[in-house]
Amino acid sequence: MELTTNIAQKYSEVRKKTMELVSPLMPEDFIPQPIIDVSPPKWNLGHTTWFFETFILKAHNPNYKVFDTNFNFVFNSYYETIGERVLRDQRGNLSRPELKKVFAYREYVDKHIKSFLSEGNYDEDVLNLLELGINHEQQHQELFITDFKYILYSNPLKPAYTQINKDLSKPPSSLNFNEIDEDVYPIGYNGPNFHFDNEEGEHKVYLQEFSIANRLITNAEYLEFMKAGAYDKFNFWLAEGWDWLHKNNIQSPEYWFIKNGEWHYYTLGGCMPVDMNEPVTHVSFYEADAFARWSGNRLATEFEWEVACRHFANEIKPENNFLDAQHFHPIAQENNANQLLGDTWEWTNSAYLPYPKFKIAEGAVGEYNGKFMVNQMVLRGGSCATPANHFRITYRNFFHPDKRWQFTGIRLAK
Amino acid sequence: MELTTNIAQKYSEVRKKTMELVSPLMPEDFIPQPIIDVSPPKWNLGHTTWFFETFILKAHNPNYKVFDTNFNFVFNSYYETIGERVLRDQRGNLSRPELKKVFAYREYVDKHIKSFLSEGNYDEDVLNLLELGINHEQQHQELFITDFKYILYSNPLKPAYTQINKDLSKPPSSLNFNEIDEDVYPIGYNGPNFHFDNEEGEHKVYLQEFSIANRLITNAEYLEFMKAGAYDKFNFWLAEGWDWLHKNNIQSPEYWFIKNGEWHYYTLGGCMPVDMNEPVTHVSFYEADAFARWSGNRLATEFEWEVACRHFANEIKPENNFLDAQHFHPIAQENNANQLLGDTWEWTNSAYLPYPKFKIAEGAVGEYNGKFMVNQMVLRGGSCATPANHFRITYRNFFHPDKRWQFTGIRLAK
Amino acid sequence: MELTTNIAQKYSEVRKKTMELVSPLMPEDFIPQPIIDVSPPKWNLGHTTWFFETFILKAHNPNYKVFDTNFNFVFNSYYETIGERVLRDQRGNLSRPELKKVFAYREYVDKHIKSFLSEGNYDEDVLNLLELGINHEQQHQELFITDFKYILYSNPLKPAYTQINKDLSKPPSSLNFNEIDEDVYPIGYNGPNFHFDNEEGEHKVYLQEFSIANRLITNAEYLEFMKAGAYDKFNFWLAEGWDWLHKNNIQSPEYWFIKNGEWHYYTLGGCMPVDMNEPVTHVSFYEADAFARWSGNRLATEFEWEVACRHFANEIKPENNFLDAQHFHPIAQENNANQLLGDTWEWTNSAYLPYPKFKIAEGAVGEYNGKFMVNQMVLRGGSCATPANHFRITYRNFFHPDKRWQFTGIRLAK
């Protein structure tokens, strides 16, 4: 019973948090889809609600009356099991349902979830799905932040979302490498709490001796790479990265531009000069890999990262720069902190593949992770847009190697 | 002075009409750009205002203070002379300026135009530009209607814009052809009033004897063509039309779909069964041409159309179904009316080319028409979305042969 | 009977001419298709033979045994009536049938055509089709030359096809305009000899007074246009031309390149410095139109061209630079010749549209011309790759406005 109380409370908090994140926006801001990766905020709001309605209320509460029968078509993302849906590249056409109706949809579903939970007529499956739905909404909180950053940036007026505290800048400690011994190490989640199927199944991995950097790469260090002409030297790049650079005419991280001869960037606080002390972010895997090669090092594997994290940063602390810190931007290194948690996701040189014994679950929930296990690279560590209680050190994030709209950064290994 | 009063009044009426057309919409409806041809309504609102601000207030009133310096970039359409602009395919990203600010922009410019006119410090050039701006806004009223139809249709909920009076349906008169003699005829505008550069220069054209249909082709007749399998028989189609059909998988006019075994269409009044008495609309030139060939006839040239119109429909009457009638949809033929004016634009078999002596004007205004004179076909006659006092029988509209989002229809000749 | 003898002789001559044109090539040269417009020479050889086999031998000689049943699929171009075919963009895959077999195919069909003609069991339809087939082969002789030019140019070794006599260069006469009066003029073919359906139907056209240049624009004049920065000034260009320039990064005519600071071009005689006295060629309609606008003039309509030609160049003479002259390249103006015939096709500002009373013939032959009457511009006058006895002054050639691989040039009017 206490479990239910706890989860009901977590449900309320997470749902409320989403509404808080939305509050600085104007109704018009909820509509555009400037690139296919970026979903309109209104769609995100509806989709996370649809997830609870579909997998819990419709599936487990026979008395539940659907809010609007059209919404299954409108707000399904990629669950083929659940039927037809608005194609991903058509989400920008969703002028209707209007924002007020989507807010009403959220309230309606919240009310029914709460009363369903308080009535107690459900089994443990429902609690598991609720946990999944809460974590799903937290994932979309991160996407909401990064999508909205891209939407505002695509607007020629470059409006800000919030104010960003720029007093935090201080020079980082010098870049060192910490050694970790060759050994067989456990990898993957092993515990009683919520986790995704893709991190399940603790298993042994043999690691050679390696060393890993004590902090993230800064904008100053990345600028050295740029000034060294590395964007024009093929030998630092994977062949597909080199083609990607030229096809897209890329010469700097996403959001960077030159103004009055100086590098600036768009942040959620608007446009401003690049802070050289901060970790570099919004780089693709190709850029992270090229930087590592240029510096004579490499990226860590996801297994090395997880082992290093267990050595150096096993515990999530308030000072980690997760979404909860409300900075909405990476922060220059504090007090020799290693920056393993929060700030930016760290590209690893591991492809996103199943762990041993990985099984895809039956039904729609089985479409959550497994069907994406090709052509993507794993990222570890969370970012300034990740809710802290959504994160675990076994958490595996994954994106295609050319993607840059997430808060993605670089940690070296060798 | 009277001229100024008249034009000031026309300015007010047209600007007010635009706001009336907008009034049924929700703020979110002003944002999407589902295809590149279709501009977001908010952009249309700003762009027509920008036209007055740029070409009149900024150019001719030295005391004018620009409303927002960013708007030149945001609301320029294609005037290279005027500088950089938001690319046409990025207009759907314009969440900001928010709708309220665009409304304020309209009020601000209206106020300044009115006081500028009342002060009287301007020459005839300004009056000419004002006439052009008013006609430009009227053109955009038509685009507004057709763009908005496409936007609502692209929404999975298929919302209606208005109610459409469906009591008007009655069977059309039988299809006949009226003969016109071989002769030299005058073509083009010759008069003192506003007209576009592309219709200027009355000149002689030699026409062979021809005959032209007494009304538009109906949905019933078009359905015969469909039922005869004409969409699958190459010999009725231009080669590029045949490729277009297959590339886009086209089997019916735009907005048509089958529901419960019966043809329906989306209209500005929502989805409903196709009214077989109405003129067919939303067909491409390729479809119009194929229909004509299938029926053993052809489309008229724009010169034949203009000569026929001078014979049979020289005068614009209240019962013509222009925008002013507020039907927002073609109407089944009334009382043997020939439907030459209003209802649907009529595809002609004339390419959009300059008249003899055509000269492109100096400066930005010269970009209005001339630079589009290739690869487009001429349409004549106006539609249910054209303001009546914007129209003349010498009016030349033009679109690429694959376009279907305007109210386009078919008249046969032979 | 004499008619048959004449046509049999013409058949032999034209078929032999094709084999002569082919003789400088290596077997490997017959295969590539560097762009979709350009057909491999082997395909051209087979296709022209297939035309005679299909429309004469198979259709009219019941005793004829097809050479190879697969060839109908291989060598049909675009005749939907005749069945499935190799898609146009797949012609470069035709390693087989090997060249020797295609030569054998030609001999086989030639032998059967000759014996069929000598036996005399046919009606006038056959003679008409034979005339059409001969003219079809002559059209392909021109395509053969221009396609082969593009193929050799696409090869990094830039091999020559022949030697070009470059001693013919001499400065042209000064550029003048000849006036022609306003009047009603006859246009179109009216006579007993072979002509295409698209030029049939002499009819009256009313022309305003106009004047037309006394010669073609030279490379020197075109270079002035380039040096004036016209490729970078939008106001000289049609909007679609401007987009085409940027999408394809175009700054000069096709085949031009800079070497050691000087403009060179690839010709069928190999690479060499541009001869400034020659007519410019390999320009698109967009470039011809922009040049005319930059010079303060315009292009002629096809009707103006035909009327001017009847005034000034009604007769085809040996000194016209047609294919028969074997220069394979335009020649600098000779003795104040007006260059109306031969040298380069002249872009007109007329869209390719049907003449009054135009009817598409029944059956496959009806697919010859009519189905291309949209989005193309008319060219007049023939080129250095056109067989002289294939040409008439009523001849209408047509290409899309962006095409440059034909010998296309510029004549001004005003």
Place this chain on the structure above:
Amino acid sequence: MELTTNIAQKYSEVRKKTMELVSPLMPEDFIPQPIIDVSPPKWNLGHTTWFFETFILKAHNPNYKVFDTNFNFVFNSYYETIGERVLRDQRGNLSRPELKKVFAYREYVDKHIKSFLSEGNYDEDVLNLLELGINHEQQHQELFITDFKYILYSNPLKPAYTQINKDLSKPPSSLNFNEIDEDVYPIGYNGPNFHFDNEEGEHKVYLQEFSIANRLITNAEYLEFMKAGAYDKFNFWLAEGWDWLHKNNIQSPEYWFIKNGEWHYYTLGGCMPVDMNEPVTHVSFYEADAFARWSGNRLATEFEWEVACRHFANEIKPENNFLDAQHFHPIAQENNANQLLGDTWEWTNSAYLPYPKFKIAEGAVGEYNGKFMVNQMVLRGGSCATPANHFRITYRNFFHPDKRWQFTGIRLAK
């Protein structure tokens, strides 16, 4: 010295083998490039020769006179270090240099390599490069076979390359799984002989207990998968695989087609009914993965494959169906052979990534492997087109997951 003799002999044999493989072709067959993946055979012939000329003769023999200075541009593949080159998608334009000249180029380089070796003025680097060049040519022998298969298949006449012995069909043994224990295993090449940089660095890998199939999946088994409708059921497919199916309209392995209601395929022996006993081949990773999922199993990792191979097939035997067997097609299982070696490459569920300590070599040779380590999957085991003495059990082949023109097949694990 003996080493030199051996390698000189190996050089001669491999170079001669290439010419043998080419001998059934017509000159025209050497030109087409039907898809970007497939290189024209003439280009392959020149490129392998260029490799020896560039990296050995030009780099190490100061007296060497280059055969043709243009060939560096023509025959470089992707070595950015070596300068500009014909773009990969333009290789089909290489009508020249004509085949005879490419043959002469081969003879010229062979003569100079032999005399350079016999003179003995070189260091060990040269021997290493020679080994690399020989292995490079052997890789291209495999590509030659698979490219040529695709070229002939793209020809509408579907010519055969050779005769295929179809008497070898016999039913396979029943499908079983062999277990292998959990343990730490060595992976990678450790020895004195030639190997690629990507397999270097023997290192330990921890494997969980697994079992692996005793043979390849047959056409009969794959047809069951097809008949079960698996191509139309999203839940068996990776999301990108599902999109790939629909975008390319795929319903069977490459080269399969239905004739008279029965499945046929194109083989290097021409078109014939599918032999149900043979291993299925020309499937993509997506299809291999979907088949495994449908069957309730999975694909092995490359590490599992290598360990299994050391258990069951450590030695390459004459009866393995490599290129040397001259079948040019997979063969139905012989005598319970496990088919680990030869027949088809086996898709693994391992992404192509660097081994620990992998370093990219300096200079052009460093571009051989490392720059492709993203977005590709590893294949193991060699195929009927792989030269036996080119292969090692540590050999890592790699292709993008959608590629099917290699001889690729399926082995299950669980």
